[in-house]
Amino acid sequence: MADKNLYIDLNVLQTVPSSNLNRDDTGAPKTALYGSVNRARVSSQSWKRAIREAFKQDDISTGVRTKDVVAMLVTALKRLNPALNDEDAMSKADEILIDAKIKNKNNSKNKNKDKQLDALLFTSPGQIAKVAQYATDNEKLNDKELKDIWKHDQSLDLALFGRMVANNPELNVDASAQVAHAISTHEVIPEFDYFTALDDRKPEDTNGAAMLGSIAFNSATLYRYANLNMNELVKNLNSENAIKGAVAFIKDFILSMPTGKQNTFANKTLPSYVMITIRTDTPVNLVSAFEEPVAPNNGYIKPSIVRFEDEYETTLKLVERPLQNWVLSKQASKVGDNVANLSELLNKITTVLSEVTQNENIND
Known part of the structure; x- marks a missing residue:
């Protein structure tokens, strides 16, 4: 690809109900301390695996x-x-x-x-x-x-997430994508569900449960972020496959979810807000919008969107205005081009990437 940088920022705000998407060594949902308060956290590795599993559902060849x-x-x-x-x-x-x-x-x-x-x-x-x-x-x-x-x-997932071979660095593959740990935009207090199970064949004159236990969970509005270096993806694949791969990655980053305890909580939701930004200077993670935890105001998603878009505008004092900025949201955006649905968003991304890569004279 030409020397000019080309980055794609993926920003998602997604509310998840009672769930345990990604457990720590004690079985509790993972957390992070940010802005002096406890946040819900889902590790990048957990979400990358969910994306790789989504690729398989889309009949995209994956690595092992x-x-x-x-x-x-x-x-x-x-x-x-x-x-x-x-x-x-x-x-x-x-x-x-x-x-x-x-x-x-x-x-x-x-x-x-x-x-x-x-x-x-x-x-x-x-x-x-x-x-x-x-x-x-x-x-x-x-x-x-x-x-x-x-x-x-x-394979696409190898080109995106890279490979490290400690004994032979010559076999290393530089990752073209970076995925951040998802964290809640607000403080989270851990909760516990105490449960019992009855034996269906228990005699009627016998009291008590056959087993009992507890499971930790939380609910949160998560900020999810990833970026994609198109130059590196083209280097790992080629121009045509890189564009198709980028669009597949964006789609499955938006729609995928880790499967931890999904049968227990049925917690699969869709994002409430998506911003896709194409930049030529540097990727920008906008988690700083939530260093001060969002306070509830009939929920967290609306104030989180306001806080996020304010932070985006603030960053324009420090970085170049992006080539393109699309927003898919339940409410109209004040900082990006609004799109009606996911198909329109993916079509617009494909068109712009095709134009940019052609104009930049990408070398495969």
Whole structure:
């Protein structure tokens, strides 16, 4: 892509009822201390997984984060060469991983099909297939050629969220997207639900519950933020796929939700407010709008929107006015171009990204 920066800011305000979207080690909803008060929090990793699961629902090819890469390579090698026995396929898989400097527990000794990598590896189906094809076609492996294969054919989620290989930084993939931890715009006080369960076959003359317990929950208006570096996404994919990928990411960031305790609380909601901003200078997280917690005023969403749009206008004293700023909301925006629905928003984003990338003469 041309040297000029191109960033997309994704801002969402979403009210979630009683829920436990993302638990800590005690089973309670995660929290954060911000502006001297306790906030509800949903980790970025939790929401990124929800986005990756949404990609699958949209039939978008996704990568795999797993320690089970050996078995994937063995399967791919034997598919290409059915005459290969398990031991030879395992040996070839070991050789591939050794050349790539990817740590595999007991590489040269363990002949067990279930052997695992030392750490999770994020890879795409295309990379596994092409690595296996290269190893099948070449008796002697070249580490530089292998490295090149591991860097290409990225799935959308790998191109967005990146990969780190501690033992071989040459295999790292720079993330093109950043996702912030979602936090509530206001103070949250933890609550607990005490529950009991009855035995349906309990005799009528027997009292008491068969079990009892408690579960922590909260309800909140969340501020969610992410940004996307289009230059980096084009570098990881190509111009056409980067535009399609950006639109898919925006759609599924807006609509997805972590599934923690969803059967218990049925907490799936839709955002009340979405702002998508295309910038050429720097991404801007507007969480500072809520450092002073929003006070309830017949709810939190309306005052949160007012506070957010005021903060957006304040930032224009420090950064360039964006190329484009769209708002999808239940109430008319005073700072952005209002759109009627999600389809219109995604169509407008596609049009602008296509025009900008064409004018900027993107180099794939």
